[in-house]
Amino acid sequence: MVETLRLFFTTNELIVQFVHGQVFFLLGVMMGVQWVVQRSRLELVRALPWLAAFGVLEAVATWGNTFIPVQAQILPPEIVQNLRFAQLVIYLLNFATLLGFGLRLIEPKTPSWAAVYVPLVIVLVGVAVLVTTRALVSARDVITNATLEALMRYLLCLPAAALVSYGLQMQASRLVGPLKNERLVNVLRVAGYGFIFYAIVEGVVVPAAPFAPANVLNAELIFAQTGVPIGIYRSMAGGVLAWFLFRSLEAFRLEAERQSELLKRQQSLIAERERISRDLHDGTIQSIYAAGLVLDDARHLLAQVQLSDGAQAALERARAQIETVMQMLSKTNTEIRNYIYDLRASTAGDEDLARGLLDVVAEFRMRVSFPVEWHTAGCAGLRLSPEQRQHIYQIAREALSNIARHAHATRAFVALTCEGQAQGALVLKLEISDNGKGFAHSTPQGGRGLSNMRERAMLLGAQLAIESVPQKGTRVLLMLELAAEAMR
16 A cells, blocks of 8 residues: 555656745735735734745745756756755845744744844845855755755754744634634644644755654654655645645634624714704703893892892802802803813814824813923824823823822923833823822722723723822823824
């Protein structure tokens, strides 16, 4: 049976090599097309160019085993050796892109530059080694080619494939998990196991070479023992990878559906805000205004009444109470109008965050008698959604309102800064502080306003810290991490 298989595959060796290359070529094309057409915020999409390049280079290097033997029958040996040398360079590029794919998958455990510069350095060093080796040995030394290929598979292919397997496991739990699709998580995990299979058949089973373990476990031994060439096993590994990685692309469809649903909810929210603002303006404000007119008329009537001294004192107290109620109604009316303005402003398509916060600070300055400092840096061109801006405005307004009502401060400070991070992310910081009386606990539990601030920070996906020292003031710090694309 083994002899029959060996004879069959020896006769059809070119077909085996072609099928092996075709499987990986389809993998590369599928991933390349997906990367071109897909616009996704998932980190997995950033690794697709490396996977596409890996599939295509694997195919080209494998097809060399079909093309070069055919050309060897008609071309001089020197040219054939040049083709073999070019094939080694392609293998080097192939394994380097596989390493880049793995490094991209495990970000941010590795810096973003590692996926580019580490493979680049390896390629440059590897090419230098290949050129030097070729210059030092005979141009027709076939053993050297096999030795170099075996070394590349041991030193580069094997660890790169293991790294990719680990990276896919990370992606399965960290990136796809939030999509709430356990089947998709399992698909990515199986793809990770597929790269372990690939590491064995590509990085462990190597061409025969005059050193251990390549002189013991090699492709020739597998063919002699099983009758099946290593290309078949590698084609099987490629088929597993292509199938499960293709199925993993469902993550992008699920993310697109989630973004579409989020957009629908945002549109519904905008419409609801418009409705509430209309109802408040046409109903609540008009009722408050009418009540104020009635009270004002009552105040004027009371001013015309002349009574005894005792009754007149009671009348003055009633008039003072009416005055207080009118002031309260006026304040409520102003707050509702501001709220309506906020509701409508939050639907603005592309408002500048710093400009909007400056309006909030300017409004606060009109209410207090002490100086309020304003500072901003690095946020020009920042793009935020209307909902994000609204949450930030309301957090700032609540923090400033607490200063006006409770702090007994003589100075306030508001700063908005945006800083780039090493991983390419952008951190937005909003700091609001005062020199007032502070309070005993750094994170007080009471107060609906503070609860609202925390809830809004949670909806933003931001961190909110409230620090206070008695008699030394309070500091509110909001920190929001954004993608680098948030900056125009």
